[in-house]
Amino acid sequence: MASPQPSSANRSSLKDHNIIIYSADFLSLCLLLSLLSTVVYAHAFSGVEERKGVKSDLFPEILRDEAVTQLIELGKVSDADGYLERTFWSPASVRAGNIIRIWMEDSGLITWVDQMGNVHGRVEGMNASAKALLIGSHLDTVIDAGIFDGSLGLISALSALKVLNITGRLGKLSRPVEVIAFSDEEGVRFQSTFLGSAAIAGILPVSALQIRDKSGVTVQDVLKENSVDITEENFFQLKYDPESVWGYVEVHIEQGPILESVGLPLGVVKGIAGQTRLKVTVRGSQGHAGTVPMSMRQDPMAAAAELIVLLESLCKHPENFLSYDGHCNGFAVESLAGSLVCTVGEISSWPSASNVIPGQVTFTVDIRAMDDMGREAIIYELSNRMYQICDRRSVSCNIERKHDANAVACDTGLSLQLKSAAYTAMKRMAGVVLDDVPVLMSGAGHDAMALSHLTKVGMLFVRCRGGISHSPAEHVLDDDVWAAGLAMLSFLETHL
Numbered sequence: 001m002a003s004p005q006p007s008s009a010n011r012s013s014l015k016d017h018n019i020i021i022y023s024a025d026f027l028s029l030c031l032l033l034s035l036l037s038t039v040v041y042a043h044a045f046s047g048v049e050e051r052k053g054v055k056s057d058l059f060p061e062i063l064r065d066e067a068v069t070q071l072i073e074l075g076k077v078s079d080a081d082g083y084l085e086r087t088f089w090s091p092a093s094v095r096a097g098n099i100i101r102i103w104m105e106d107s108g109l110i111t112w113v114d115q116m117g118n119v120h121g122r123v124e125g126m127n128a129s130a131k132a133l134l135i136g137s138h139l140d141t142v143i144d145a146g147i148f149d150g151s152l153g154l155i156s157a158l159s160a161l162k163v164l165n166i167t168g169r170l171g172k173l174s175r176p177v178e179v180i181a182f183s184d185e186e187g188v189r190f191q192s193t194f195l196g197s198a199a200i201a202g203i204l205p206v207s208a209l210q211i212r213d214k215s216g217v218t219v220q221d222v223l224k225e226n227s228v229d230i231t232e233e234n235f236f237q238l239k240y241d242p243e244s245v246w247g248y249v250e251v252h253i254e255q256g257p258i259l260e261s262v263g264l265p266l267g268v269v270k271g272i273a274g275q276t277r278l279k280v281t282v283r284g285s286q287g288h289a290g291t292v293p294m295s296m297r298q299d300p301m302a303a304a305a306e307l308i309v310l311l312e313s314l315c316k317h318p319e320n321f322l323s324y325d326g327h328c329n330g331f332a333v334e335s336l337a338g339s340l341v342c343t344v345g346e347i348s349s350w351p352s353a354s355n356v357i358p359g360q361v362t363f364t365v366d367i368r369a370m371d372d373m374g375r376e377a378i379i380y381e382l383s384n385r386m387y388q389i390c391d392r393r394s395v396s397c398n399i400e401r402k403h404d405a406n407a408v409a410c411d412t413g414l415s416l417q418l419k420s421a422a423y424t425a426m427k428r429m430a431g432v433v434l435d436d437v438p439v440l441m442s443g444a445g446h447d448a449m450a451l452s453h454l455t456k457v458g459m460l461f462v463r464c465r466g467g468i469s470h471s472p473a474e475h476v477l478d479d480d481v482w483a484a485g486l487a488m489l490s491f492l493e494t495h496l
């Protein structure tokens with residue numbers, strides 16, 4: 001492998017040192033130069049220490065130290081005691097939005113909050129009429145969340161913009177840049193997901209205002225509780241004009257194990273799996289746990305248990321269930337390979353008492369796959385078999401589609417720019433010439449899915465420990481936070 005060559009700047013420093021070579025043979029000359037260039041190259045790109053008299057151009061104090069401090073601070077803003085939870089327009093989400101606004105203003109941005117609770121920070125740059133670069137992620141969380149999911153994308157963008165600001169280059173951006181902290185990506189409260197980003201993308205139907213949470217409160221009720229007067233007119237004004245947007249970029253933790261397995265901090269996202277959420281309600285005959293004979297029960301909990309085990313089998317071995325019946329064929333099975341996942345993470349029963357046979361059981365099914373047709377085939381097959389099982393058990397079954405988002409392919413050109421930015425960041429940090437930046441698929445959903453209906457989208461993934469997410473065990477190394485900020489800085493510098 002060829003030894004690393006010093007850059008032109010380093011080459012002049014060799015001359016300045018008046019290194020005088022007396023009749024050394026050619027090999028010893030090469031050995032000496034190779035040794036020196038390795039030392040100079042490593043020092044030039046190591047970045048981890050201040051070069052004499054020259055402030056590091058890797059800005060660890062902002063892109064790493066301050067960013068990590070902010071992640072920890074934001075991770076403490078919760079609606080719950082003892083674990084992290086922030087849902088759509090909840091008190092903690094409002095507090096988190098106010099903190100993010102302060103950080104946006106500290107980065108030199110003009111800020112505002114829209115009717116759906118999205119927090120915006122914008123700088124016009126040198127040409128306010130140019131198409132804007134949107135950068136975003138979500139400020140809401142799942143229940144018992146980690147502190148990096150969503151927040152890392154926002155903080156890495158704001159720390160990169162802060163570096164541009166303190167180096168006097170923020171005003172030199174060739175186009176407006178707007179950071180958006182979206183209010184509801186996880187969809188925990190209303191099972192809707194993308195309430196904030198879908199409104200910006202113009203794909204949120206006004207009927208979404210009437211979606212109810214478990215206690216019957218509507219989205220519109222929540223907005224009114226927060227003194228937000230949403231009307232059909234100002235609802236549609238939230239939509240951005242596609243002609244005013246250049247593209248959308250999102251940095252997010254990988255929430256998977258690939259980057260850790262290849263030993264790199266950053267990767268580029270090629271596509272995002274489609275997803276569907278189904279609300280399944282099974283109704284039976286409520287009764288006394290001690291007196292109703294087993295043979296006479298219409299037990300929705302036992303039925304739900306059978307349905308959930310069916311779901312697992314169907315998603316583990318779709319080939320055993322999907323056959324050509326006019327609704328799907330072998331293509332659907334092959335296209336599902338590897339990306340089909342199904343989860344029931346939420347279930348409730350009424351009256352939920354240990355000595356009562358439930359009258360009703362409700363659970364949510366989360367189905368994901370890279371292939372939309374294959375996912376539809378799974379939903380069709382699952383529904384069919386659910387109704388058959390419920391008929392056999394003399395219970396009723398209602399399946400309601402709560403959320404659909406088709407698979408999204410990231411824009412090739414934008415992804416190449418992000419790949420180059422990631423390469424630059426990793427090389428500047430580690431001084432290692434990388435073969436290539438990993439390219440990955442995302443099983444997790446992201447606001448980029450909604451924004452793909454408005455403009456071209458690209459995503460960068462950041463390594464997270466063990467691929468763990470949607471858990472307080474979620475963790476990102478400080479230097480990987482730094483790499484994310486450096487990549488965003490490198491990307492933004494291409495817009496100067």
Ligand SMILES: NC(=O)N[C@H](N)C(=O)O
Nearest residue numbers: 185186193443444445446
């Ligand atoms: N809308 C979503 O998919 N939200 C999360 N990011 C998820 O992947 O579940």
